[in-house]
Amino acid sequence: MSQDSRQIVIAGAGHAGGSAAALLRQFGWTGGITLIGEEPIPPYQRPPLSKAWLKGEATAESLALRPAKFYPDASIELRLETKVTGIDRTARTVTLSDGGTLAYHILILATGARARKLPLDGADLDGVLELRSAADADRLKAALHPGAKLAVIGGGYIGLEAAASARALGAEATIIERESRVLARVACPILSGFFQDFHRARGVTIEVDASVTALEGSRGRIAGVRLGDGRLVPCDAVLVGVGAVANDELAREAGLTCHNGVAVDLSARTEDPAIFAIGDCTSRPLPLYDRTGRLESVPNALEQAKQAASAICGKPAPVPEVPWFWSDQYDLRLQIAGMPFDASQIVVRGDVAAAKFALFHLTADGTVQAVEAVNAAPEFMGGRRIVAKRKQLTRARIEDMSVSMQELAG
Amino acid sequence: MARITYIEHNGAGHVVDVPAGKSVMQGAVDNNIPGIDADCGGECACATCHVYVDAAWLDRIGLPAAGSQEASMLSFAAVTQPDSRLSCQIAVTDAMDGLIVRMPEGQH
DSSP, X not given: OTTOOOEEEEEOOSHHHHHHHHHHHHTTOOSEEEEEOSSSSOOBOSGGGGTTTTTTOOOHHHHBSSOTTHHHHTTEXXXXXXXXXXXXXXXXXXXXXXXXXXXXXXXXXXXOEEEOOOOOTTTTSXXXXXXXXXXXXXXXXXXXXXXXXXXXXXXXXXXXXXXXXHHHTTOEEEEEOSSSSTTTTTSOHHHHXXXXXXXXXXXXXXXXXXXXXXXXXXXXXXEEEEETTSOEEEOSEEEEOSOEEEOOHHHHHTTOOBSSSXXXXXXXXXXXXXXXXXXXXXXXXXGXXXXXXXXXXXXXXXXXXXXXXXXXXXXXXXXXXXXXXXXEETTEEEEEEEOOTXXXXXXXXXXXXXXXXXXXXXXXXXXXXXXXXXXXXXXXXXXXXXXXXXXXOOHHHHHOTTSOHHHHHO | OEEEEEEOTTSOEEEEEEOTTXXXXXXXXXXXXXXXXXXXXXXXXXXXXXXXXXXXXXHHTTOOOOOHHHHHHHTTSTTOOTTEEEGGGOBOOGGGTTOEEEOOSOOO
């Protein structure tokens, strides 16, 4: 290893950055790897933060992507509580928040995304929380005790998962959603309706078509959320879950093309051949859908980490994967395969009322673009295969439960 | 603690000690063993930690059969066999000392 003086610098030690470092070693990279992260702990899994971690069912050790000793063992230099503050593409160096400079042969941007802030009075009150990091999750966890009142602004996955966890801990939860339904940006009306009913039946209050005009408090601490219609939702803590913004400023300032994320190709390479970008911070090709987009998901972070590590180590490019997502709420497991960009019809397979069903999203010619599955693992797994093959199916066959998913996917 | 042998599809073997209570998947990930992707981190949501469990072991250790979620996920994993399991669903016990698992050609 000592003969190889080439250096890879990875800016960002989240799921993407941490996985890229590990994969580079798996794929035989013998040069240096420096993994730079802002947070005080080594890379960890974020998905459990809104679920098992909040409910006290996970430990710091179980969250860790790899044990702490992995990094020295694999000769990966982990620099925590440090941020890359600038890129000099000509000199191939990065500057660091601690004043240092590092030279790179290859730079991987894995800077992630940050929670969108609400430009509201009171947003700086104590008890106004977001949920991206383990530190955020600890603050939220401390606020969730029996009888506590949690207000959630934004009915997206983070908000719904946090509300479900709050209920499990005996806290009260009110979700405040600007649109006419929860999950408006990411799911179809049938799925939104299902989740709304399910949450309401478990004691969550959901306000839709509800704007927020101010966060109100006393003595510096949140006391309630003021709605556009004048009502006050009293609370002990408020979780703001209104989406995420790509951390692409570093790339922008370095002159790299960014459109809601750093533009990359299917090798996760930017227009600068020495710079890759992976994970939530990227705008990437979606070959199944003939377009580009920014995905916020662990599978995407891992896929792009694999693309970058393969390209860097001279391995064949991995086969493009069907984008997929999952969410756990109460005893519900939602798994989504694909994205319904051009879908014009929705076919229900299974029984929505029994909380065991899948929604197939078809284009006008019957091509399945996405499958949203609730407690329906075969539909999700088969759906992933069907979407990958751009297979066409008829409504009648999808609805017919006597036709197995094996047959549908075959 | 159990000593587990992971054999990649290309035949490369990795022998590591995995503490009891961790999953067979976690043992591979902790040691950066190629061939187990574990996209979902052990939630039985992705079927990318698929392994073949050495048949002699299935009986000897009394490994509980795959649950319905695991079985459903496995039925669509790549190249399944009767001895296919999702390694995130196998909790390591001291009795598994000497366990051998083999990896399929790919997880996707």
